[in-house]
Amino acid sequence: MTDFERLIDAAWPAPVVADVHGWRLRFADGVTKRANSVWPAAHPADADAAIRAAEEYYLRRDERPTFHIGPGARPAALDALLERRGYVKVDPTLVLTADLDAEVPPPDAEIADAPSQEWMDAWWSVDGRYDDGEPVARRILTGTPARYAAAGDGAAVGRAVPQGDWLGVYCMAVRPEARRRGLARTVLRALLADGRARGARRAYLCVTERNAAARALYAAAGFTVAARYHYRVRPPGTG
Incomplete structure (x- = not known):
């Protein structure tokens, strides 16, 4: 296992x-x-x-x-x-996994080796539940090599961590005003394709059981439950 x-x-x-x-x-x-x-x-x-x-x-x-x-x-x-x-x-929380294919990233998704301030602002606007915690959050994110994707003029973001054959997907977030436009799917596809091009063969991510919308997105992308x-x-x- x-x-x-x-x-x-x-x-x-x-x-x-x-x-x-x-x-x-x-x-x-x-x-x-x-x-x-x-x-x-x-x-x-x-x-x-x-x-x-x-x-x-x-x-x-x-x-x-x-x-x-x-x-x-x-x-x-x-x-x-x-x-x-x-x-x-x-x-x-569920740990979901999926095999990676060789899909080309969509042209409107940008990927970088470090989180820009715009990337941080978008993620923090959705997941920033901690007073004055952004500097610590940045230390956590940049504590290991990762890739940072953004789409929709920075309204949707995600992070992927290459770990040998595995690619860990984290920090998927879409600003409320930009939801229901397929931007999360664009970011996810870009991260998975980028990871596949860099040698990863499988991806995993974590999602709380109560997050029905995210679970539907990941199921449509081929993710299934591997652990809890x-x-x-x-x-x-x-x-």
């Missing part, structure tokens, strides 16, 4: 990472759960002690302890352990 958790961690690198009891504790000043959560990739000798250490790590940084729970979470009973401690399950994950978040005042 493909280790999607490892691919996702590499494609969305947190600026600060600590190894605690074999778990990877990621911190990015609160910008995105992915970069501010525990990736429990190894089996700790004492799971309760590892959970307490992770909680202390995030609470010292004024962040709510959050765990990424995917197929590779260790120990296997971690999700149940966290539930018993009062952690809430949030953001059930969610987060466990400690409510305020718990513990």
Whole structure:
């Protein structure tokens, strides 16, 4: 089985990472759960002690302890352990995959090696849920080589991370006033074709289960469900 958790961690690198009891504790000043959560990739000798250490790590940084729970979470009973401690399950997410073809990118999609300010503005206008978080978000995005696509005069954007045979698709966003014009499809096709030309053979992306519109777009492009994950978040005042 493909280790999607490892691919996702590499494609969305947190600026600060600590190894605690074999778990990877990621911190990015609160910008995105992915970069501010525990990736429990190894089996700790004492799971309760590892959970307490992770909680202390995030609470010292004024962040709510959050765990990424995917197929590779260790120990296997971690999700149940966290539930018993009062952690809430949030953001059930699908990992979708598709084979790549040799389709030529549409001529009205621009692709660059770095996110322009216009690209950032478009993405942040849709996904910018974090106060004063854009500089940290830029550090995350540029923490690994990636390609940045834009269409519709910059109204639609997306990011793709080449990872050997795999291409990770992230940051798909369309400004509200530009939706229902096929721009997301244009950006996606451009990123997939560009990745194929650079040696990728398969693509993956993550989408929350509740995002019906995005799931329809990706299904039409040939993506199917390969894995699932969610987060466990400690409510305020718990513990």
